[in-house]
Amino acid sequence: MSASPAFPMVDPAALPAADTLVEALVAQLRTTVDPARCAMVGIHSGGVWIAERLHRMLGLALPLGTIDVGLHRDDLETSGLRIRMRASMIPFEVAGADILLVDDVLHTGRTIRAAMNELFDYGRPDRIRLAALLDRGGRHLPVAATFLGAHVALEAGREIVLERDAQDTLLLEVRARSGPREPAA
Amino acid sequence: MVRNPQLDAHGALRHLLSIEGLPRDVLVNILDTARPFVSVTEREVKKVPVLRGKSVFNLFFENSTRTRTTFEIAAKRLSADVINLNINASSASKGESLLDTISNLSAMDADMFVVRHSQSGAPFLIASNVREGISVVNAGDGRHQHPTQALLDMYTIRHYKQSFTDLTVAIVGDVLHSRVARSQIHALSILGVPEIRVVGPKTLVPDAFARMGVRVFKRMEEALRGVDVVSMLRLQNERMDGGLLPSAQEYYKSYGLTAERLALAKPDAIVLHPGPMNRGVEIESSVADGSQSVILPQVTFGIAVRMAVMSILGVG
Numbered sequence: 001m002s003a004s005p006a007f008p009m010v011d012p013a014a015l016p017a018a019d020t021l022v023e024a025l026v027a028q029l030r031t032t033v034d035p036a037r038c039a040m041v042g043i044h045s046g047g048v049w050i051a052e053r054l055h056r057m058l059g060l061a062l063p064l065g066t067i068d069v070g071l072h073r074d075d076l077e078t079s080g081l082r083i084r085m086r087a088s089m090i091p092f093e094v095a096g097a098d099i100l101l102v103d104d105v106l107h108t109g110r111t112i113r114a115a116m117n118e119l120f121d122y123g124r125p126d127r128i129r130l131a132a133l134l135d136r137g138g139r140h141l142p143v144a145a146t147f148l149g150a151h152v153a154l155e156a157g158r159e160i161v162l163e164r165d166a167q168d169t170l171l172l173e174v175r176a177r178s179g180p181r182e183p184a185a
Numbered sequence: 186m187v188r189n190p191q192l193d194a195h196g197a198l199r200h201l202l203s204i205e206g207l208p209r210d211v212l213v214n215i216l217d218t219a220r221p222f223v224s225v226t227e228r229e230v231k232k233v234p235v236l237r238g239k240s241v242f243n244l245f246f247e248n249s250t251r252t253r254t255t256f257e258i259a260a261k262r263l264s265a266d267v268i269n270l271n272i273n274a275s276s277a278s279k280g281e282s283l284l285d286t287i288s289n290l291s292a293m294d295a296d297m298f299v300v301r302h303s304q305s306g307a308p309f310l311i312a313s314n315v316r317e318g319i320s321v322v323n324a325g326d327g328r329h330q331h332p333t334q335a336l337l338d339m340y341t342i343r344h345y346k347q348s349f350t351d352l353t354v355a356i357v358g359d360v361l362h363s364r365v366a367r368s369q370i371h372a373l374s375i376l377g378v379p380e381i382r383v384v385g386p387k388t389l390v391p392d393a394f395a396r397m398g399v400r401v402f403k404r405m406e407e408a409l410r411g412v413d414v415v416s417m418l419r420l421q422n423e424r425m426d427g428g429l430l431p432s433a434q435e436y437y438k439s440y441g442l443t444a445e446r447l448a449l450a451k452p453d454a455i456v457l458h459p460g461p462m463n464r465g466v467e468i469e470s471s472v473a474d475g476s477q478s479v480i481l482p483q484v485t486f487g488i489a490v491r492m493a494v495m496s497i498l499g500v501g
Contacts, residue, residue: 071221071222
């Protein structure tokens with residue numbers, strides 16, 4: 001997949017700091033998002049960490065929602081339930097809402113499909129847009145980010161993982177893909 | 186050591202037949218998994234696609250509208266197809282054996298059997314004869330076990346008390362004949378409750394229960410003093426007919442949970458009852474409807490807990 005010209009392409013060997021990419025997202029969102037109306041929803045786990053920052057920096061009026069896509073995943077039959085699933089918390093009315101979905105790394109698009117199915121279980125939103133920190137390509141579904149920190153081209157067999165330490169510092173790491181199954185991102 | 190027939194070679198849950206012998210991790214995982222399902226029941230669309238395309242057969246060899254209904258709701262909210270069979274009224278009365286019934290239903294591509302039977306051990310027998318890939322959930326067998334009831338009780342206790350390791354729990358009533366009590370005692374012990382008390386008339390709470398690691402009380406007032414959780418059991422009318430109790434009125438006088446007796450427990454103690462309850466026999470109406478009663482939340486959590494059990498069995 002070729003990078004859309006609107007968002008920069010970065011080298012996996014020289015990834016910007018996660019917070020730099022968050023800043024880049026904030027710069028895009030500040031001009032387009034209405035802080036009084038925007039209903040932000042982070043996808044567990046990494047998407048929630050990003051969303052917490054975006055929500056604070058943009059000063060959004062509605063409380064932050066969180067989604068665990070575990071019950072809508074399309075690979076339950078082969079991979080089973082994940083342990084320690086979290087409950088989705090949507091603390092606003094979804095019907096008619098202007099939703100900004102937030103995830104860390106966009107890959108196959110399957111997580112986003114599951115998250116949208118989950119959201120529709122609460123009601124019919126007016127609009128859903130997607131903000132992602134990184135897009136690593138490799139889509140299995142017709143999903144695109146509306147707002148993006150950067151594109152990154154990864155070799156097969158590698159993955160990008162967002163981690164958070166005890167001091168709430170976000171760290172992006174490129175590493176060999178763990179486990180045999182396709183990542184759901 | 187004989188392997189627990191409920192667990193597969195990797196220690197994952199394959200059937201839910203009894204709380205006894207289940208590792209703590211398995212219990213905690215069921216309770217943790219139930220939490221997101223509670224949130225599913227609060228949505229506009231109370232349905233998730235976890236068991237889409239699977240068939241759950243409710244096999245009730247003994248009548249129970251309530252338990253069958255909660256399993257049915259749970260399976261439907263997981264998008265499974267649910268087939269209810271009231272066996273009393275069908276094949277068993279025509280002389281078909283239990284295992285022949287099961288073979289026939291398996292040939293209809295069942296994925297899960299939810300079994301209620303008056304004979305202790307019937308779900309075990311079924312589980313040991315179904316083919317690989319079919320799971321069995323015990324929905325109550327004889328006087329033996331009622332594991333999903335105990336799990337929903339544990340979920341309720343954890344919801345209100347957060348942890349188990351500093352609790353005193355009193356189980357009140359016909360402990361001897363109660364599969365609910367037996368499953369509760371196992372679950373509370375596995376989850377680390379330091380003091381489990383049982384109380385009731387000697388004919389229904391024999392001293393031998395001490396061997397299960399519980400404290401046996403004869404007087405309700407002593408048993409309730411300082412407890413965090415009061416778990417009431419239903420008094421079955423058959424007990425009076427069998428001469429184990431003089432009358433319902435006598436029973437209420439000594440073992441009914443009245444507001445006065447409940448005041449002996451901790452001020453924030455909660456009251457559980459598996460239903461259906463007999464007001465004025467085992468519990469005073471004002472207690473059943475009072476601020477310490479969590480009887481209706483138990484019903485709501487029960488659906489989420491059964492969804493968790495069926496999901497874990499259905500997709501691993």
